[in-house]
Amino acid sequence: MSLPGPVALVFMTCSLPLSFAAEARPCTGAGAALADAELVAQLQQGNEAAFRTLVGRYQDRIYRTAFSLLRSAEEAEDVAQEVFVEVYQTVGQFRGTAALSTWLYRLATSRALQHRRRSAAKKRFAYFTSLLGFDNRVLHDPPDHAHPQALLEGQQALHSLLAHIGRLPSQQQVAFTLRHEQELSYEEIAAVLHTSTAAVESLLFRARQTLRRHLQAPSRHG
Amino acid sequence: MAKPVFRPGSDEEWEALLHQLRQQPLVQPRPFFYARVQGRLTAAPRPAAGLLGWVRRPAYVALLGLLGLAMSGDGVVLPPAATQPASPQARLRAH
Numbered sequence A: 001m002s003l004p005g006p007v008a009l010v011f012m013t014c015s016l017p018l019s020f021a022a023e024a025r026p027c028t029g030a031g032a033a034l035a036d037a038e039l040v041a042q043l044q045q046g047n048e049a050a051f052r053t054l055v056g057r058y059q060d061r062i063y064r065t066a067f068s069l070l071r072s073a074e075e076a077e078d079v080a081q082e083v084f085v086e087v088y089q090t091v092g093q094f095r096g097t098a099a100l101s102t103w104l105y106r107l108a109t110s111r112a113l114q115h116r117r118r119s120a121a122k123k124r125f126a127y128f129t130s131l132l133g134f135d136n137r138v139l140h141d142p143p144d145h146a147h148p149q150a151l152l153e154g155q156q157a158l159h160s161l162l163a164h165i166g167r168l169p170s171q172q173q174v175a176f177t178l179r180h181e182q183e184l185s186y187e188e189i190a191a192v193l194h195t196s197t198a199a200v201e202s203l204l205f206r207a208r209q210t211l212r213r214h215l216q217a218p219s220r221h222g
Numbered sequence B: 001m002a003k004p005v006f007r008p009g010s011d012e013e014w015e016a017l018l019h020q021l022r023q024q025p026l027v028q029p030r031p032f033f034y035a036r037v038q039g040r041l042t043a044a045p046r047p048a049a050g051l052l053g054w055v056r057r058p059a060y061v062a063l064l065g066l067l068g069l070a071m072s073g074d075g076v077v078l079p080p081a082a083t084q085p086a087s088p089q090a091r092l093r094a095h
Helices: A005-014 A020-024 A029-044 A048-070 A073-093 A100-131 A156-165 A170-180 A186-192 A197-216 B011-022 B033-043 B050-055 B058-072 B088-094
Strands: none
Touching: A029 A048, A029 A073, A029 A100, A048 A073, A048 A100, A048 A170, A048 B033, A073 A100, A073 B033, A100 A170, A100 A186, A156 A170, A156 A197, A156 B011, A170 A186, A170 A197, A170 B011, A186 A197, A197 B011
8 A cells, every 4th residue: 555755754753663673763744743642543343453552652651640640669560550541441432522641641640649649548537547546657748758869968849849849739840740740731731631721721820920929938847 | 968959930931931841851651551451341340331231231120120229119108188087186076
């Protein structure tokens, strides 16, 4: 089969056959969308190789997004696995109204926030049981060993910034993380959050204001 | 003596901090991630599709059946209007 020039080029750089060799080639713009559409079509037909390609193509981005929101390698792994399992099980319902990447980011962020809420609830429960004397463990925040760079000398500012990002309201945190860590455009973030570009701008503005205010204020804990 | 803490006051300092955030080492899942996803997929129960999934659950079917019976039985339980006992006012008038 022969394809006209530009289309053939897109298929050469991003197309299936579905192998890890193909994953190594980055797909961008229209080429990526085309390749993703083909990937989804094959996945909806139950093609196992298509699923393997999808996981290979997106695992790093999904894992990093989850990690940015949770700051825990273990939880990020858990979330990333859940996302791909859900994709496999529900891809039949995917109508392609949003880009595949948007759908994946949406699943990753909502799952990560769910995890965060669950661990916060567990923490509260552990605190109350300790107050009632049900267990005698000493409660403290686990030390953050997850971020290697934050442990290096001279990284206090980054460490502090990461801690404050973790305390932002959920929507602001997701918007800030997708913008400044995953480097998504305002339009992409708006699609992930089911909102308008103006709302994303507002979320980011408020997040930056809050973070700058907290970082400028002297810490109460010394 | 405690080290001076960096506080991004100016826009330049803030931008530098954001740049630092972007330049963090890229984290990655551990090797053989796909194998672990596959393992999880095998272990996870496949969600039942649509209405058929609900029909497969006997408890829901039984509940639905009972609800149906309860709703459809109203006419049988209530006696027809003609055989209903007269109201207290009607009984007084008859006397």
